[in-house]
Amino acid sequence: MIPYYFKLAWLSIRATPLLSLLMVLIIAIGIATSMVAYTITYMMSKHPLEAKADTVFKVYLNAWNASRPYKEKNGKEQAADLLTYMDYTNLSTAHKNSKIVKTHTPVAQHKALIRTPQQAKAEAQMRYMYTVNKSFFTMFDSPFLYGAPWTTQSDEKGGLDVVISKPFNDLVFKGQNSVGKPLMIGEHTFTVSGVLDTWHPVPKYFDYASYAYNKPHDLYVPFKTQINSQLYLGPYFPIYCPSLPENITFHTILESDCLWLFLWVELNDSNQRDAYSALLKDYDEQQKQLGRFPRPINSYVRNISEHFVYAGVVPEHSKMAVWLAFAFLAVCLLNCMSLLVNKFYNKRNEIGLRRAIGASKQQIALQFGCETVLIGLVGGIFGLLLAQVGLLTARNIFHFLNISFMQMDALLVISTLILAVCSTCLFGLWPIYKAIKIQPSSQLKSL
Structure with missing residues (x-):
C-alpha cells in the first residue's frame, strides 16, 4: 500500500511541476541556510580529543602577584592560564612524585x-x-x-x-x-x-x-x-609580567614572575580530578608561606570543553547566527505549508471521489503524507547541494581559517535529510488536516 501511495505522490508532483519545484526550492534554501550556519558552529565546537575528554586538563595557577586581577569573567577573578618557569619546574617535580599524573x-x-x-x-x-x-x-x-x-x-x-x-x-x-x-x-x-x-x-x-x-x-x-x-627572540616572545625586569633577557625571565608557558596534564583516571586539585591546593599553600600567590583565589584545572567556554572559543554571534538561520528555515516552511494547502485544496474533487468510493480519512492522510515526505526528501537533497556550495563559498571567503570545520561529516549529512523530511512533515500536518476535512458530498455535486 505504501509504495502505491508514493506512486500517487510522484504522479501528483509531476502533474504540478512548477508548484512542486517551487516548494522544493523553498525547502532547499531554508535547509541549506540553516545547515551551513549549524555546520560551521558544530565543527567549531566539536571536541578535538573526545577519547581523553575527562583526563586531559589545562592548569590555571594563582601565580599573578600584581595589584590588579589577571583576568575577570562575569565579574569573577580568574587564575592565570599561563605559568612562570619557576612554577612549572616545581609542579614537574610534584608530578614525578604523584601517582595520579600520567604525563x-x-x-x-x-x-x-x-x-x-x-x-x-x-x-x-x-x-x-x-x-x-x-x-x-x-x-x-x-x-x-x-x-x-x-x-x-x-x-x-x-x-x-x-x-x-x-x-x-x-x-x-x-x-x-x-x-x-x-x-x-x-x-x-x-x-x-x-x-x-x-x-x-x-x-x-x-x-x-x-x-x-x-x-x-x-x-x-x-x-x-x-x-x-x-x-629567545624578544619582540616575538609573548610574556605577561606583573612588573618587567630591568634588564630583559631570557635568563631574567626564567627567574622572574613573568608568565609565558602553558601547562597541560594527563591524569591516569577520569575520577582523579579532585585529587589533582588537592595537589594544586597544597602547592598554593606552600607558595603563600613563601610570600608568593597573594591573590585571593585558588588554582584549578579545566578540561578542554571548559577551556573553550572560558576562552570564548565558540563566539556567541555564531550561535545567534544558527538561531537566525533556523528561524529563516521556519519562514521557508511556513511558505511551503501555504503552497501545500493550496495544492491539496485544488485536489478536493479527487478527494471527494476517493472518499465516495470508500477511502477513509486515514488513507487520504497517508496519501498526502507520502507526497509531503517525497517533497521534503527532494528538498533535503537539493538543500545538501546548496549547503555544499555555501560551505565552499565560506571556505573561499575565510581562507585564512581551517577548512575542516567548513565540511559536513556523515552525521551532518544524514541529519540534514532527516531534518528536511521531519520539518516538512511537521509543517505539512495542517494542509493534510485541511484535506481530510473536505466533505465528499459537496465535491461530488460539482463533478
Missing part, C-alpha cells in the same frame, strides 16, 4: 630563521615553533608519518631534535622521509626525529585561544632545549 607537557613558543644547511642564510624563513615535552605527542594523539618524537634523553638533557609537520616536510624535503636530516634553526643545527602526519585539531586547544582556528606551527622542539640553548 604532562609545557607548551611555549619560539621564533627563528629556518633553513637547510644547503640553503644560504638569505633563503631562511622566519617561523614560529612550539617548545614541548615528547609527551605532548602521546597526550594529544598526534599521528606520525615518519619517525617518532625525540628520545627521553633529549627531553631531559635538551637535545637538538625537531619534529616537523607534513606540510613543512613537503615544502622543504619534497615529501621524502626526512628523519635524520639536519635543519638549521637560528644558529643551531637540529636533527629531524619525526614527521607528523596530517594533524590539525579543531579548535586548536593547546595554543592561545585567539589562534584556535589557525593551523598549528610546523616545528616542535624540546622545551629543555629552549631553556639550555636560550632560544
Whole structure:
C-alpha cells in the first residue's frame, strides 16, 4: 500500500511541476541556510580529543602577584592560564612524585630563521615553533608519518631534535622521509626525529585561544632545549609580567614572575580530578608561606570543553547566527505549508471521489503524507547541494581559517535529510488536516 501511495505522490508532483519545484526550492534554501550556519558552529565546537575528554586538563595557577586581577569573567577573578618557569619546574617535580599524573607537557613558543644547511642564510624563513615535552605527542594523539618524537634523553638533557609537520616536510624535503636530516634553526643545527602526519585539531586547544582556528606551527622542539640553548627572540616572545625586569633577557625571565608557558596534564583516571586539585591546593599553600600567590583565589584545572567556554572559543554571534538561520528555515516552511494547502485544496474533487468510493480519512492522510515526505526528501537533497556550495563559498571567503570545520561529516549529512523530511512533515500536518476535512458530498455535486 505504501509504495502505491508514493506512486500517487510522484504522479501528483509531476502533474504540478512548477508548484512542486517551487516548494522544493523553498525547502532547499531554508535547509541549506540553516545547515551551513549549524555546520560551521558544530565543527567549531566539536571536541578535538573526545577519547581523553575527562583526563586531559589545562592548569590555571594563582601565580599573578600584581595589584590588579589577571583576568575577570562575569565579574569573577580568574587564575592565570599561563605559568612562570619557576612554577612549572616545581609542579614537574610534584608530578614525578604523584601517582595520579600520567604525563604532562609545557607548551611555549619560539621564533627563528629556518633553513637547510644547503640553503644560504638569505633563503631562511622566519617561523614560529612550539617548545614541548615528547609527551605532548602521546597526550594529544598526534599521528606520525615518519619517525617518532625525540628520545627521553633529549627531553631531559635538551637535545637538538625537531619534529616537523607534513606540510613543512613537503615544502622543504619534497615529501621524502626526512628523519635524520639536519635543519638549521637560528644558529643551531637540529636533527629531524619525526614527521607528523596530517594533524590539525579543531579548535586548536593547546595554543592561545585567539589562534584556535589557525593551523598549528610546523616545528616542535624540546622545551629543555629552549631553556639550555636560550632560544629567545624578544619582540616575538609573548610574556605577561606583573612588573618587567630591568634588564630583559631570557635568563631574567626564567627567574622572574613573568608568565609565558602553558601547562597541560594527563591524569591516569577520569575520577582523579579532585585529587589533582588537592595537589594544586597544597602547592598554593606552600607558595603563600613563601610570600608568593597573594591573590585571593585558588588554582584549578579545566578540561578542554571548559577551556573553550572560558576562552570564548565558540563566539556567541555564531550561535545567534544558527538561531537566525533556523528561524529563516521556519519562514521557508511556513511558505511551503501555504503552497501545500493550496495544492491539496485544488485536489478536493479527487478527494471527494476517493472518499465516495470508500477511502477513509486515514488513507487520504497517508496519501498526502507520502507526497509531503517525497517533497521534503527532494528538498533535503537539493538543500545538501546548496549547503555544499555555501560551505565552499565560506571556505573561499575565510581562507585564512581551517577548512575542516567548513565540511559536513556523515552525521551532518544524514541529519540534514532527516531534518528536511521531519520539518516538512511537521509543517505539512495542517494542509493534510485541511484535506481530510473536505466533505465528499459537496465535491461530488460539482463533478
